[in-house]
Amino acid sequence: MKKTLKDVDFKGKRTLVRVDFNVPLEDGKITDDTRIEAALPTIKYLVDEGAKVILMSHLGRPKGKVVDSLRLDPVAQRLAELLGKEVTKVDDCIGDEPKEAVSEMENGDVLLLENTRFHAGEKKNDPDFARQLAELAEVFVNDAFGAAHRAHASTVGVTEHLPSVAGFLLQRELNALGEAMENPGHPFVAILGGAKVSDKIGVIKNLLDKVDYLLVGGGIANTFLLAKGYEVGDSLVEEDKVELAKELLKEAEEKGVDLVLPEDVVIAEEFKEDANHKVVSADSIPEGWQILDSGGPKTIEKYSDIIAKAETVIWNGPIGVFEMDTFAKGTNALAEAMARSSARTVIGGGDSAAAVKKAGLEDKMSHISTGGGASLMFFEGKPLPGVEALDDVE
Numbered sequence: 001m002k003k004t005l006k007d008v009d010f011k012g013k014r015t016l017v018r019v020d021f022n023v024p025l026e027d028g029k030i031t032d033d034t035r036i037e038a039a040l041p042t043i044k045y046l047v048d049e050g051a052k053v054i055l056m057s058h059l060g061r062p063k064g065k066v067v068d069s070l071r072l073d074p075v076a077q078r079l080a081e082l083l084g085k086e087v088t089k090v091d092d093c094i095g096d097e098p099k100e101a102v103s104e105m106e107n108g109d110v111l112l113l114e115n116t117r118f119h120a121g122e123k124k125n126d127p128d129f130a131r132q133l134a135e136l137a138e139v140f141v142n143d144a145f146g147a148a149h150r151a152h153a154s155t156v157g158v159t160e161h162l163p164s165v166a167g168f169l170l171q172r173e174l175n176a177l178g179e180a181m182e183n184p185g186h187p188f189v190a191i192l193g194g195a196k197v198s199d200k201i202g203v204i205k206n207l208l209d210k211v212d213y214l215l216v217g218g219g220i221a222n223t224f225l226l227a228k229g230y231e232v233g234d235s236l237v238e239e240d241k242v243e244l245a246k247e248l249l250k251e252a253e254e255k256g257v258d259l260v261l262p263e264d265v266v267i268a269e270e271f272k273e274d275a276n277h278k279v280v281s282a283d284s285i286p287e288g289w290q291i292l293d294s295g296g297p298k299t300i301e302k303y304s305d306i307i308a309k310a311e312t313v314i315w316n317g318p319i320g321v322f323e324m325d326t327f328a329k330g331t332n333a334l335a336e337a338m339a340r341s342s343a344r345t346v347i348g349g350g351d352s353a354a355a356v357k358k359a360g361l362e363d364k365m366s367h368i369s370t371g372g373g374a375s376l377m378f379f380e381g382k383p384l385p386g387v388e389a390l391d392d393v394e
């Protein structure tokens, strides 16, 4: 058990809070502020408790250099609107400017530091960089579930120097994902999509010990179809993972898991939104065509029926190239089937969460994670470094 906000008296304390404000931006405007909203309960609690709230986050992947388009100013502005309170923003996360700003803070004030990834020391978990971040504060709160799979200075390094506890969002995510994985109602159904088998091997292996059904779709299904001896034309496949896919099919059978592959699929002549496309049986892909959506009508019906019977459903990865409307039908149909079902429904973040939001179905799900890579690591059954590093309850 990790310590939480309730284990600390924050009054007057300089409190360094790692949040995940890695939000999508277009032309300097935030296009989805879910991650900012998700951090509000912790921030408001700390404000109300009279802490001096020093927020830090990464944004994008600036590779250790200052990239002006990845500054956190739009985030500070949005956060101030959502909090209904002034948020001071500084242009670095270490050094004189943040130190001075912190020294001027009153209890209940909120300060946002600049993008931690402008320094190479962040991703390297450089001890000196971590020490400089930690020096700003007396206590550390990690509320960045989305970055908890990264052992960086702002998630792990700072915990060497400060008492370190979990924020409300981190707790909520760990409870929701943990409950689904450790205490699922049966039938327990997992849906796995996405581009590559290689990204999901650990997840598949871990899930084979837990689930009753594993519905496979998207790019990863292609390699499984190949393993079953089907031709898949020009579809995205990983030839070097075909043997592994065969082993996983066998392992599923031995463990009594129904590993379900698409029966019919949407194929296209080109990887293009307006490409010539049609529905065919998964065992009859003509040469020169590629599968861009696992969701043919029979597949959708089969997967939806399984979801309808489920008590718990977890989902990671779209089952088609959902960014193109022509090939989003399968992914949307899955989101709709989950929305209709009375099961506990947990969506791993990233693309699957984006698909659910695009379909306007977020209110119908039990939990939508704010973490893509982090929820994947959780589904793999691996400990998250950002959580491990926090203080244990004595």
Ligand SMILES: Nc1ncnc2c1ncn2[C@@H]1O[C@H](COP(=O)(O)OP(=O)(O)OP(=O)(O)O)[C@@H](O)[C@H]1O
Residues within 6 Å of the ligand: 193, 194, 195, 196, 199, 217, 218, 219, 220, 236, 291, 292, 293, 294, 316, 317, 318, 319, 320, 321, 322, 323, 348, 349, 350, 351, 352, 372, 373, 376
């Ligand atoms: N049949 C397919 N052919 C090619 N690409 C596909 C296919 N099906 C899905 N994809 C692509 O897979 C990508 C998502 O793969 P990825 O492995 O990143 O998913 P994810 O695990 O949901 O990612 P995240 O970590 O963001 O949650 C999407 O961009 C989608 O277009």
Ligand SMILES: O=C(O)[C@H](O)COP(=O)(O)O
Residues within 6 Å of the ligand: 020, 022, 060, 061, 146, 147, 150, 371, 372, 373, 374
């Ligand atoms: O968007 C995410 O999944 C997190 O913010 C982590 O970002 P990263 O993959 O760049 O580390």
